[in-house]
Amino acid sequence: MIEIRNVENIALSDWQNLLSHSPTASYFQSPEFFDFFNSLSFLETFGWGVFENKILKALVCGYIIANGGKLKRYFSRRAIIHGGLLLAEDVEHKHISTLLDVLKKELSDKAIYIEIRNNFNFSQYKTVFQEIGFEYHSHLNYKVYTRDINIVKSRYSESKIRQIRKSKEQGVIFKLATTQRDIDGFYHILSDLYKYKIKKPLFPVEFFEKFVQQPNCYLFVVTINEKVIGGIACAAMPDKALYEWFVCGNTEDYNHLYPSVFATHKGIEFAVTNGFEHFDFMGAGKPDVEYGVRDFKEKFGGELVDFGRFVFISNPILYKIGRTIMKFNQKLQR
Numbered sequence: 001m002i003e004i005r006n007v008e009n010i011a012l013s014d015w016q017n018l019l020s021h022s023p024t025a026s027y028f029q030s031p032e033f034f035d036f037f038n039s040l041s042f043l044e045t046f047g048w049g050v051f052e053n054k055i056l057k058a059l060v061c062g063y064i065i066a067n068g069g070k071l072k073r074y075f076s077r078r079a080i081i082h083g084g085l086l087l088a089e090d091v092e093h094k095h096i097s098t099l100l101d102v103l104k105k106e107l108s109d110k111a112i113y114i115e116i117r118n119n120f121n122f123s124q125y126k127t128v129f130q131e132i133g134f135e136y137h138s139h140l141n142y143k144v145y146t147r148d149i150n151i152v153k154s155r156y157s158e159s160k161i162r163q164i165r166k167s168k169e170q171g172v173i174f175k176l177a178t179t180q181r182d183i184d185g186f187y188h189i190l191s192d193l194y195k196y197k198i199k200k201p202l203f204p205v206e207f208f209e210k211f212v213q214q215p216n217c218y219l220f221v222v223t224i225n226e227k228v229i230g231g232i233a234c235a236a237m238p239d240k241a242l243y244e245w246f247v248c249g250n251t252e253d254y255n256h257l258y259p260s261v262f263a264t265h266k267g268i269e270f271a272v273t274n275g276f277e278h279f280d281f282m283g284a285g286k287p288d289v290e291y292g293v294r295d296f297k298e299k300f301g302g303e304l305v306d307f308g309r310f311v312f313i314s315n316p317i318l319y320k321i322g323r324t325i326m327k328f329n330q331k332l333q334r
Contacts, residue, residue: 007047014056024120027237028083034061036214048102050095057095059086064111067201075322079111084118093128100132108314118307134310140284142302146271155301167262174266177219183208185228190248222259230259232267242271243280
């Protein structure tokens with residue numbers, strides 16, 4: 001008998017057991033992630049699990065978020081699921097379809113669309129997603145396998161090796177953020193990056209203030225003469241993956257110190273030192289679309305993968321209006 005439960009009614013032992021044995025396990029489908037996001041004031045969390053004969057077969061958790069003023073928030077309501085579904089080794093199509101049906105039923109009135117950002121290859125289940133109305137969109141990513149630092153560095157581009165060497169020679173320091181000053185310095189640089197270059201919404205500073213308090217979350221800053229000039233925020237799935245969630249550098253004033261290059265390199269080095277299988281760049285854009293961030297990430301020698309995203313649009317009209325508003329706002333920011 002199949003049973004659906006809200007994640008708040010799922011025993012921690014059941015969740016942890018699935019996470020320990022699932023071939024699609026990621027930090028973003030862990031109890032730690034859910035508890036962290038449940039503590040944030042600017043979004044709403046959700047999650048469900050599918051049981052058969054009292055055994056957890058599939059689970060999903062994520063959040064609903066919107067940005068801007070009242071009108072803009074109405075048109076930007078979206079449900080985001082990082083990592084992809086958490087599936088048992090013996091999961092069946094009926095378990096996945098049941099979970100997707102729950103997402104549609106419970107979220108369609110709250111979010112204009114649902115986006116599942118995969119960290120694994122779900123191609124064998126693509127037909128199940130499509131039957132429920134989730135459309136597949138290609139989306140690239142880079143993964144750097146981090147078992148041997150010499151092999152990792154041998155795959156860096158010559159330009160990145162040279163830039164990292166110059167950073168070290170000029171006294172750039174990489175350290176764990178320990179003070180509010182570190183967090184504020186990092187956030188100021190990151191918010192400028194999102195406002196003027198990426199032109200996408202960024203979480204409020206509350207996210208990073210709570211991020212540093214979480215198990216398996218690391219905020220590192222790059223400094224020169226005790227001034228923060230960049231950094232990297234990483235989440236971790238112990239022994240498995242270190243995820244580059246956010247990275248930035250003050251290139252306007254300190255481009256000659258290559259802060260974002262140094263932060264990325266030291267993040268990869270941290271993954272090697274601490275026994276992670278790979279360093280996950282968390283996205284490299286759409287294929288066949290120019291994307292400067294992808295060009296940057298490519299230089300670190302990772303494997304290019306296309307695990308894509310599954311998207312269900314619950315309100316096509318509002319979705320089109322929202323996309324138009326977003327593109328208009330991006331043009332205004334140029």
